[in-house]
Amino acid sequence: MRFHVLGLGPIGCLLAHHLRQTVSNHHSITLVHKSTKYAANAVNPSSRVLLERNSIVVPQSGFQHETFDHKVEPTTSKTTPIESLIVCVKAHHTVNTIRALLPRLTPDTTIVLMQNGMGIYEALIREIFRNPDRRPHFVVASITHGAFLKDYMHVVHAGVGGIQLGVVPEHGADFEASYPHMSLADLGERTPRSDTLRHTVAALTGLAALNVDWQSFYTIQMALRRKVVVNAVVNPLTALMDCKNGAVLAHPSGRAICERVCLEAANVFRAQHAADLRDVRASSREHNTTFPFQLTKDALVQEVERVAQVTANNYSSMLMDIKRGRTTEIGFMNGYLCDLGKRHNVQMPTNSLLMRLIDLRTRIPVHL
Numbered sequence: 504m505r506f507h508v509l510g511l512g513p514i515g516c517l518l519a520h521h522l523r524q525t526v527s528n529h530h531s532i533t534l535v536h537k538s539t540k541y542a543a544n545a546v547n548p549s550s551r552v553l554l555e556r557n558s559i560v561v562p563q564s565g566f567q568h569e570t571f572d573h574k575v576e577p578t579t580s581k582t583t584p585i586e587s588l589i590v591c592v593k594a595h596h597t598v599n600t601i602r603a604l605l606p607r608l609t610p611d612t613t614i615v616l617m618q619n620g621m622g623i624y625e626a627l628i629r630e631i632f633r634n635p636d637r638r639p640h641f642v643v644a645s646i647t648h649g650a651f652l653k654d655y656m657h658v659v660h661a662g663v664g665g666i667q668l669g670v671v672p673e674h675g676a677d678f679e680a681s682y683p684h685m686s687l688a689d690l691g692e693r694t695p696r697s698d699t700l701r702h703t704v705a706a707l708t709g710l711a712a713l714n715v716d717w718q719s720f721y722t723i724q725m726a727l728r729r730k731v732v733v734n735a736v737v738n739p740l741t742a743l744m745d746c747k748n749g750a751v752l753a754h755p756s757g758r759a760i761c762e763r764v765c766l767e768a769a770n771v772f773r774a775q776h777a778a779d780l781r782d783v784r785a786s787s788r789e790h791n792t793t794f795p796f797q798l799t800k801d802a803l804v805q806e807v808e809r810v811a812q813v814t815a816n817n818y819s820s821m822l823m824d825i826k827r828g829r830t831t832e833i834g835f836m837n838g839y840l841c842d843l844g845k846r847h848n849v850q851m852p853t854n855s856l857l858m859r860l861i862d863l864r865t866r867i868p869v870h871l
């Protein structure tokens with residue numbers, strides 16, 4: 504089996520390190536670097552992926568390296584098909600990077616989406632994998648680990664959380680059939696196509712140190728929706744105020760904004776749930792008719808409070824992006840919620856204002 508890790512930010516390094524530690528050396532793990540400069544340093548025999556926890560640094564070697572630059576086509580020498588692609592690039596780079604790797608992706612490939620935000624899978628389906636019969640398998644994940652890069656390929660695992668992953672249902676296959684007792688046998692009869700999915704799920708769920716759970720797609724969707732709301736509050740507020748996550752809800756104004764974002768999110772999730780119910784009734788499939796409590800405004804506010812507290816000492820990824828002059832993932836956070844609002848005719852004034860403020864913040868160079 505050939506694993507490729509695309510994007511060597513904190514989560515990419517964390518996963519690559521634990522994968523190499525866990526899976527046998529018969530399986531190759533290739534790190535796909537964003538530029539030749541980084542790849543050239545990485546192929547140096549002394550180069551390692553460094554994982555730091557509680558000030559102890561553990562080096563990990565045994566990787567292959569490739570270059571990837573989302574502005575250029577991959578070179579023709581790198582033509583081997585990719586079996587398992589673990590995508591850890593920023594949400595807004597995903598479509599471009601995957602498009603450039605397209606000659607190496609087949610319907611047998613399994614793609615794991617590990618990013619912050621929502622709407623990435625939908626963008627890939629809309630813009631690249633339009634034909635359902637030629638689509639790779641997709642796995643989506645929600646991650647609650649806290650990690651940051653100290654240096655290139657040196658990740659600090661600052662807060663131990665977990666990874667929940669779910670297989671995106673595709674026509675003809677219901678991967679949730681036996682939930683909650685899912686096993687690899689539920690991934691269908693053994694074919695080259697189902698094997699990449701089976702090996703990917705087995706490898707990821709084997710990463711004990713990262714607390715990886717395989718969940719039903721419904722559970723993952725719920726986790727992702729709750730996480731996107733947390734990000735829609737914490738990320739823009741910390742980026743605008745230049746503060747750590749713990750500070751945003753410490754003042755009544757921050758709490759008031761949080762309440763507004765959560766109310767708008769709960770309203771749009773409710774509208775989406777009602778629309779799903781109408782579709783399901785029309786198709787006479789079974790569906791849970793009750794709106795999930797976890798997506799109500801109060802439950803969302805509680806979740807934002809919980810995460811802001813657990814990650815109180817962290818700098819959000821959006822604040823770091825702004826400090827480094829990089830594009831933020833706001834389009835896949837508040838932007839995702841606003842798009843959902845448009846689709847279901849729900850007003851989203853606070854989310855849309857936060858988007859505009861972040862846009863302004865990235866255009867006006869302020870020295871933080």
Ligand SMILES: CC(C)(CO)C(=O)C(=O)O
Pocket residue numbers: 619733734737738748810814817818819820821
């Ligand atoms: C949960 C949170 C806010 C933790 O920092 C995060 O996911 C991010 O920074 O993007």
